[in-house]
Ligand SMILES: NC(=O)C1=CN([C@@H]2O[C@H](COP(=O)(O)OP(=O)(O)OC[C@H]3O[C@@H](n4cnc5c(N)ncnc54)[C@H](OP(=O)(O)O)[C@@H]3O)[C@@H](O)[C@H]2O)[C@@H](O)CC1
C-alpha cells in the first residue's frame with residue numbers, strides 16, 4: 001500500500017533527522033532526486049533552459065539546489081526569486097557557484113516563454129491559503145509557456161493535505177514529492193494539478209499511515225481465489241435489492257457485477273425480477289421481499305429502487321439484518337431522511353454516495369473530500385465511499401483510502417450500479433468493509449480503464465470487461481490463480 005501523509009506527519013518524521021544533522025542533508029537528498037527526475041525528462045542537461053520559481057522557504061531551497069546540480073551539468077538555469085532578500089542562502093550560493101542566473105520577480109525577461117523546463121519551488125508543505133498575486137502570475141505565465149512543468153514537493157497553490165485549490169495553482173505535468181506522497185496530490189482538485197507523481201525517498205522513518213492508496217498487488221492479495229474445497233455457497237452469497245418494474249436496468253447491472261466479481265451465488269429480490277431473470281439466468285430471483293430471497297452473507301440495497309413507501313420498507317428490512325449492507329442511490333436518499341437506521345446497526349454498513357447524495361446527509365462535500373468522508377463515516381458509524389474522479393473510502397475510525405484507478409469515461413449512467421455489485425460481492429466474502437469498498441473501487445476503476453481503451457463506454461461494457469480486469473490485476477501482481485493448472489491462458 002502507498003501511505004499518504006499530511007504535512008504535519010511529514011514534519012514530525014523530519015524532525016529527528018534534522019536534529020541528527022548534518023545540516024542540509026535532507027535537502028541535498030531531495031534536490032538530488034529532483035534533479036535526477038528532471039534530467040531523465042530532458043534527456044540531457046547541456047544547453048537546456050531551466051527556470052526556477054523560488055519562494056522564501058525550503059521549497060525554494062530545494063529548487064535552487066536542484067538547479068545548481070543541473071547548471072553544473074551544463075543547463076542554462078535562471079532563478080526567479082519571489083522574495084530576493086529571503087531566498088534560501090545556501091541554495092542561492094550553490095546556484096551562483098554553478099553559474100546560474102538570479103532575477104527578481106519584476107524582471108522583464110524571466111525566460112518562462114522559452115524555458116525547456118520550469119521548476120516550481122514557490123511553496124511546498126509550508127503553504128497556506130491561495131497563491132499570492134505575484135506567485136499566481138508566475139504560475140499562470142509558466143502554464144502558458146512551452147516548458148515541461150515540474151512541481152517541487154507539491155504544486156504551489158495546492159493544499160498538501162486536502163488537495164484544495166483556492167484560486168491559481170501551478171499546473172504541473174510531473175510532481176516530484178519528498179519522503180511520502182501527500183493526500184493533496186492524489187485527491188480533489190490537487191490531483192489535476194499534480195498529475196504524474198514521483199516519490200523521492202529521503203530516508204524518513206514514518207509511522208503507519210492513516211490514509212492509503214492500494215496498488216494492483218495489494219488488491220490481488222485481497223481478492224480471494226476459489227479453492228478446491230469451495231462450493232457456490234462457501235464463497236459468500238450476495239443479495240441484491242434494487243431496481244423496479246419500470247426501471248429494471250439498475251438491478252440488471254448490479255446483479256451482473258456481483259456475479260462477475262465473485263461468481264458463487266447471487267440472489268435478487270424485487271420488482272425488477274423479470275428483467276434480472278432474463279439477463280442473468282445464473283441468479284436466483286424472487287419478486288418478493290428480501291426475506292423471501294433465501295440466505296445471503298451481504299446485501300446491496302438501493303440502485304433504481306425508488307424512494308416510495310415500499311422501497312423504504314425494503315431498506316428498513318435489510319438494515320435490520322445483522323449482515324453487512326451496501327446502501328446506494330435511492331436507498332441513500334431514504335437513509336439520509338432516517339440516519340438512525342444506519343447509526344443503530346452493529347453489522348458493517350457501506351454507503352456509496354456521489355456528491356449530491358452526500359449533501360443529503362446535511363453537509364456539502366466541499367474541497368476536503370477526505371475530511372468530508374471521514375466526518376460522515378464517524379457520524380454514522382459506517383464506511384463511507386465517496387465517488388468521484390478519485391474515489392475516497394473512510395471508515396469510522398478514520399482509516400481512509402484514496403482510489404488510484406479509473407477514468408472520466410466512467411461518468412456515465414449505471415456505472416455506480418456496477419460498483420455497488422462489485423463491492424457487495426466482496427462484502428459477502430467476509431472482507432473488512434472498508435477494504436471491500438477500497439478493493440471494489442480499485443477493480444471498478446481498472447475495469448473502466450480497460451473498457452475505455454476500446455472507446456466510449458457504457459455501464460454494460462464494464463460487466464463484459466470485469467473478469468479480464470480482475471485477471472490483469474492478478475497477473476500484474478504476479479499471481480497465478482490456484483486450480484487453473486495447465487489450462488491457464
Ligand atoms: N525541513 C527540511 O529540511 C526539508 C524540507 N523540504 C522542503 O521544504 C518544504 C517546506 O519548507 P518550509 O517549511 O520552509 O515551507 P515552504 O513550503 O517553503 O513554504 C514557506 C514559503 O512559502 C510562502 N508562502 C506560504 N503560503 C504562500 C502562498 N499562499 N502564496 C505564496 N507564498 C506562500 C512563505 O512566505 P511567508 O509567509 O514567509 O512570507 C514562505 O516563503 C517542503 O515542501 C520541501 O520542499 C525538503 O527539502 C526536505 C527537507
Ligand SMILES: Nc1ncnc2c1ncn2[C@@H]1O[C@H](COP(=O)(O)OP(=O)(O)O)[C@@H](O)[C@H]1O
Pocket residue numbers: 329354387388389390391406407408409410411412413414415416417418419444
Ligand atoms: N470524472 C470522473 N472521473 C472518474 N470517475 C468518475 C468520474 N465521474 C464519475 N466517476 C465514477 O463513475 C461512477 C458513477 O457513479 P454514479 O454517479 O452512482 O452513477 P449511476 O448512479 O448512474 O450508476 C462512480 O464510480 C464514480 O466514481
Ligand SMILES: [K+]
Pocket residue numbers: 059120121122123124151152153154155156
Ligand atoms: K512547489
